[in-house]
Amino acid sequence: xxxxxxxxxxxxxxxxxxxxxxxxxxxxxxxxxxxxxxxxxxxxxxxxxxxxxxxxxxxxxxxxxxxxxxxxxxxxxxxxxxxxxxxxxxxxxxxxxxxxxxxxxxxxxxxxxxxxxxxxxxxxxxxxxxxxxxxxxxx
Amino acid sequence: xxxxxxxxxxxxxxxxxxxxxxxxxxxxxxxxxxxxxxxxxxxxxxxxxxxxxxxxxxxxxxxxxxxxxxxxxxxxxxxxxxxxxxxxxxxxxxxxxxxxxxxxxxxxxxxxxxxxxxxxxxxxxxxx
Numbered sequence: 383x384x385x386x387x388x389x390x391x392x393x394x395x396x397x398x399x400x401x402x403x404x405x406x407x408x409x410x411x412x413x414x415x416x417x418x419x420x421x422x423x424x425x426x427x428x429x430x431x432x433x434x435x436x437x438x439x440x441x442x443x444x445x446x447x448x449x450x451x452x453x454x455x456x457x458x459x460x461x462x463x464x465x466x467x468x469x470x471x472x473x474x475x476x477x478x479x480x481x482x483x484x485x486x487x488x489x490x491x492x493x494x495x496x497x498x499x500x501x502x503x504x505x506x507x508x509x510x511x512x513x514x515x516x517x518x519x520x521x
Numbered sequence: 522x523x524x525x526x527x528x529x530x531x532x533x534x535x536x537x538x539x540x541x542x543x544x545x546x547x548x549x550x551x552x553x554x555x556x557x558x559x560x561x562x563x564x565x566x567x568x569x570x571x572x573x574x575x576x577x578x579x580x581x582x583x584x585x586x587x588x589x590x591x592x593x594x595x596x597x598x599x600x601x602x603x604x605x606x607x608x609x610x611x612x613x614x615x616x617x618x619x620x621x622x623x624x625x626x627x628x629x630x631x632x633x634x635x636x637x638x639x640x641x642x643x644x645x646x647x648x649x
Contacts, residue, residue: 438591442582482551
């Protein structure tokens with residue numbers, strides 16, 4: 383039940399590629415997505431509760447008017463390493479969520495559609511990364 | 522018929538035991554987190570525009586619906602953090618020589634302590 387290790391996915395049977403190589407290829411692909419899932423899981427666990435509390439609870443209910451808050455956001459993000467951290471947290475968290483949603487959908491009976499789910503969710507995560515890069519680049 | 526036989530599993534398998542239900546709740550936190558990440562991009566984008574655009578977003582943020590949604594997301598994020606830090610030592614045990622460090626110690630040093638530091642830095646940066 384605990385998804386702690388990349389699963390050994392069943393390779394499609396292609397006659398020209400030996401079976402052990404198919405398994406190795408399928409496995410290395412899984413390891414790639416799993417490493418992004420793992421990194422995103424760690425970063426979202428460390429950063430997101432505090433960021434949610436700030437943007438959703440502290441900013442609208444405690445701080446001053448919109449001009450003062452925008453000024454504070456600018457003060458924070460004008461330093462490029464902060465923007466880089468934001469890009470890493472947001473981008474990798476997207477991959478974390480995509481991996482979990484894909485595997486949950488597979489666990490709920492869509493195992494035969496794993497490739498389509500991968501395109502959908504990992505594609506969405508890539509789009510999210512591009513959007514994050516665009517937002518944080520033009521600061 | 523090609524391929525291995527796959528045993529049919531009932532759709533509501535995760536309702537069978539408490540552990541399965543917790544597993545499913547943990548997986549579903551990713552839906553809330555993904556939704557919040559999209560909101561966060563909108564927030565940063567609007568903050569980069571003018572006062573009028575950001576003021577409109579702040580009005581939305583002050584609505585009760587927004588408050589409820591943010592509390593739900595905060596709950597999901599906290600559940601993810603706690604389950605993640607508790608699982609990490611099981612997934613990646615830390616050994617010193619032959620001895621395996623206790624999971625609780627690894628969870629605190631590698632998870633909860635950095636979590637507190639990061640959270641304090643963020644709150645200090647915002648409120649300080």
